[in-house]
Amino acid sequence: MKHGGDLLTYQHYYPEELIDFSSNINPLGLPVGLKEKLFNSFENLKVYPDIKYRKLKKAIGAYLGCSEGNVLVGNGAVEIINNFIIGAKRVVIMTPSFSEYENRAIVHGKPVIKIPYIQDEYNFLVNLESLDNFLKKDDILILGNPNNPTGLRIEQEMLEEVYDLVVRRKAYLLLDEAFYEFCPPDYDSIDLFKDYDYEKVGIIRAATKFFSLPGIRLGYACSSIEKSEMIQKIELPWSVNAMADAAGQFIFENSDFIKESRSYIEKEREYLLDKLMDIEGIRPYKSHTNYILIKLIAWDGDYIFDYFLRRGILLRTCSSFLELADDYIRIAIKDRENNQRLIKVFEELVSLN
Amino acid sequence: MKHGGDLLTYQHYYPEELIDFSSNINPLGLPVGLKEKLFNSFENLKVYPDIKYRKLKKAIGAYLGCSEGNVLVGNGAVEIINNFIIGAKRVVIMTPSFSEYENRAIVHGKPVIKIPYIQDEYNFLVNLESLDNFLKKDDILILGNPNNPTGLRIEQEMLEEVYDLVVRRKAYLLLDEAFYEFCPPDYDSIDLFKDYDYEKVGIIRAATKFFSLPGIRLGYACSSIEKSEMIQKIELPWSVNAMADAAGQFIFENSDFIKESRSYIEKEREYLLDKLMDIEGIRPYKSHTNYILIKLIAWDGDYIFDYFLRRGILLRTCSSFLELADDYIRIAIKDRENNQRLIKVFEELVSLN
Numbered sequence: 001m002k003h004g005g006d007l008l009t010y011q012h013y014y015p016e017e018l019i020d021f022s023s024n025i026n027p028l029g030l031p032v033g034l035k036e037k038l039f040n041s042f043e044n045l046k047v048y049p050d051i052k053y054r055k056l057k058k059a060i061g062a063y064l065g066c067s068e069g070n071v072l073v074g075n076g077a078v079e080i081i082n083n084f085i086i087g088a089k090r091v092v093i094m095t096p097s098f099s100e101y102e103n104r105a106i107v108h109g110k111p112v113i114k115i116p117y118i119q120d121e122y123n124f125l126v127n128l129e130s131l132d133n134f135l136k137k138d139d140i141l142i143l144g145n146p147n148n149p150t151g152l153r154i155e156q157e158m159l160e161e162v163y164d165l166v167v168r169r170k171a172y173l174l175l176d177e178a179f180y181e182f183c184p185p186d187y188d189s190i191d192l193f194k195d196y197d198y199e200k201v202g203i204i205r206a207a208t209k210f211f212s213l214p215g216i217r218l219g220y221a222c223s224s225i226e227k228s229e230m231i232q233k234i235e236l237p238w239s240v241n242a243m244a245d246a247a248g249q250f251i252f253e254n255s256d257f258i259k260e261s262r263s264y265i266e267k268e269r270e271y272l273l274d275k276l277m278d279i280e281g282i283r284p285y286k287s288h289t290n291y292i293l294i295k296l297i298a299w300d301g302d303y304i305f306d307y308f309l310r311r312g313i314l315l316r317t318c319s320s321f322l323e324l325a326d327d328y329i330r331i332a333i334k335d336r337e338n339n340q341r342l343i344k345v346f347e348e349l350v351s352l353n
Numbered sequence: 354m355k356h357g358g359d360l361l362t363y364q365h366y367y368p369e370e371l372i373d374f375s376s377n378i379n380p381l382g383l384p385v386g387l388k389e390k391l392f393n394s395f396e397n398l399k400v401y402p403d404i405k406y407r408k409l410k411k412a413i414g415a416y417l418g419c420s421e422g423n424v425l426v427g428n429g430a431v432e433i434i435n436n437f438i439i440g441a442k443r444v445v446i447m448t449p450s451f452s453e454y455e456n457r458a459i460v461h462g463k464p465v466i467k468i469p470y471i472q473d474e475y476n477f478l479v480n481l482e483s484l485d486n487f488l489k490k491d492d493i494l495i496l497g498n499p500n501n502p503t504g505l506r507i508e509q510e511m512l513e514e515v516y517d518l519v520v521r522r523k524a525y526l527l528l529d530e531a532f533y534e535f536c537p538p539d540y541d542s543i544d545l546f547k548d549y550d551y552e553k554v555g556i557i558r559a560a561t562k563f564f565s566l567p568g569i570r571l572g573y574a575c576s577s578i579e580k581s582e583m584i585q586k587i588e589l590p591w592s593v594n595a596m597a598d599a600a601g602q603f604i605f606e607n608s609d610f611i612k613e614s615r616s617y618i619e620k621e622r623e624y625l626l627d628k629l630m631d632i633e634g635i636r637p638y639k640s641h642t643n644y645i646l647i648k649l650i651a652w653d654g655d656y657i658f659d660y661f662l663r664r665g666i667l668l669r670t671c672s673s674f675l676e677l678a679d680d681y682i683r684i685a686i687k688d689r690e691n692n693q694r695l696i697k698v699f700e701e702l703v704s705l706n
Contacts, residue, residue: 005401045568048358107587215398215595234460242568243596
């Protein structure tokens with residue numbers, strides 16, 4: 001499976017509706033009031049979206065805490081990642097990570113330097129020493145923060161060291177923070193790098209995961225005014241559609257949805273991690289976000305994928321993630337009922353052994 | 354003005370709502386029933402669109418008259434143009450034409466060969482001799498059919514000669530047919546090149562203009578199965594959002610809307626061309642589609658743009674179109690009431706001279 005959320009491919013293996021643990025969407029669902037907002041914006045489809053997305057960028061700037069001039073928008077985070085890659089000489093990534101970092105580099109003919117995360121029993125950590133060895137001028141270093149599929153935020157001190165290295169090398173740091181809002185409040189990169197005017201850093205976020213809007217395709221980013229202007233020159237025109245434009249002018253206002261989702265995920269993450277630790281034959285990794293990477297000890301990924309699929313649960317195998325063999329799976333954190341169902345299937349599986 | 358439809362930039366010059374003659378959208382507006390269809394698809398936003406767009410491609414294939422395997426979809430026609438360009442060595446265009454052909458070539462570092470159309474008093478025609486001189490192996494030749502902003506379809510015989518040349522040179526022909534449905538029925542390129550299995554040709558169309566959906570961002574194309582598979586490898590994932598996906602599974606079914614729009618445009622095109630021919634100091638070019646290019650004899654483009662803007666009409670200046678100086682404007686064909694209003698302002702302008 002190349003990406004999560006591909007229900008259509010697997011639906012026929014199970015008579016009822018599949019429970020999708022393969023894509024990491026907020027279990028609280030769509031923001032309240034959005035349906036009405038979009039319905040009222042229907043006539044917008046008749047005209048081109050504002051090619052400069054002025055109102056949208058204003059709303060995003062206010063939400064992120066940066067100025068409109070720093071804001072970039074795109075057809076999902078992946079289009080913004082793509083546009084940053086176009087301007088780089090080489091692409092440096094740490095593995096395992098989201099497969100599109102490498103895919104987009106290949107599409108644009110950029111050499112890819114892959115450095116493995118340092119792996120211990122429960123964590124995947126940034127390898128600063130290797131970065132120091134490999135990072136060169138005009139490289140773009142892309143780091144998930146938290147990283148997908150491994151799930152941990154980069155510690156603030158480490159992030160500052162990475163940024164210092166990037167500046168010294170005249171490289172560029174792109175932080176993919178598509179899962180930022182799910183994480184426990186630590187530092188905010190947009191705040192952290194404000195004093196540097198985001199000189200050598202771009203920070204990407206998205207409506208996709210936290211606002212449960214993978215279908216709407218709305219990613220956004222904060223970078224220096226200079227960099228934002230450069231990226232705007234290479235962007236496809238009107239890449240954010242009118243519905244995504246309208247949604248982005250609405251969803252950030254609902255602070256209750258944001259608070260509630262954060263605390264819901266925190267509770268369910270603890271619950272699931274706790275339960276998973278008790279399952280024999282698997283090893284869950286620590287997570288700050290709304291998914292958990294699991295190393296399979298007693299089975300391989302294909303077997304587990306199939307076993308759960310026949311019981312109505314779609315898991316994410318991890319072979320598409322660079323450098324992960326097929327003995328890993330990733331699960332999304334869902335609502336309590338579904339999380340319990342997942343645990344039950346694991347327990348049943350163990351009892352068969 | 355870089356692109357049409359940028360109402361937000363100009364709205365403050367006029368107290369009431371501007372009439373937008375700058376973007377070429379079907380004056381009959383949105384397809385009936387679409388609002389309900391999209392409203393019923395709202396929950397789709399919670400999940401990723403089918404990454405393979407299977408149902409959408411099936412609907413498009415049925416509408417275009419080709420197989421699903423031939424179909425490509427994208428975030429507007431411009432994304433598909435962009436993806437075809439990525440695979441080419443050089444980009445050959447005829448000028449004047451849509452500025453994004455050159456823009457996207459520059460973004461991807463491709464050399465651009467520009468050949469002027471042969472211009473006579475009322476027409477811009479393909480220059481086969483120059484093409485013969487310049488076209489090389491692995492070039493992509495992009496031709497608007499009808500071309501924007503000039504407005505004429507390529508005659509079938511000429512198109513076949515161009516295709517023969519492209520095949521002999523081992524180049525590739527990309528036809529941008531975003532305005533196809535507005536034109537009088539002549540040949541259908543998708544039918545014409547079916548016997549060749551679209552070996553060296555891609556044909557792009559879009560929901561943007563004819564289905565009045567510039568805000569939804571839905572372009573589609575027909576090319577050989579081999580080429581479609583190549584392009585799919587470099588596409589951004591999920592580039593068509595869930596609302597565009599749903600719309601594309603709906604709009605082609607309404608054959609009444611299609612027939613009505615065609616005959617409406619034909620009538621208004623005749624009316625407008627007729628009236629414009631009588632205005633002194635301008636020279637309208639022949640058109641097969643829903644816009645008319647006008648050469649200004651007695652004024653320059655900026656003066657005319659400003660003059661109409663102050664009277665509530667947004668025109669399209671043509672300086673963004675390659676090789677057109679600022680003494681051209683392009684107007685969209687709108688409904689009778691607005692077309693009359695445009696003519697009235699022209700007549701008033703002439704009376705001042």
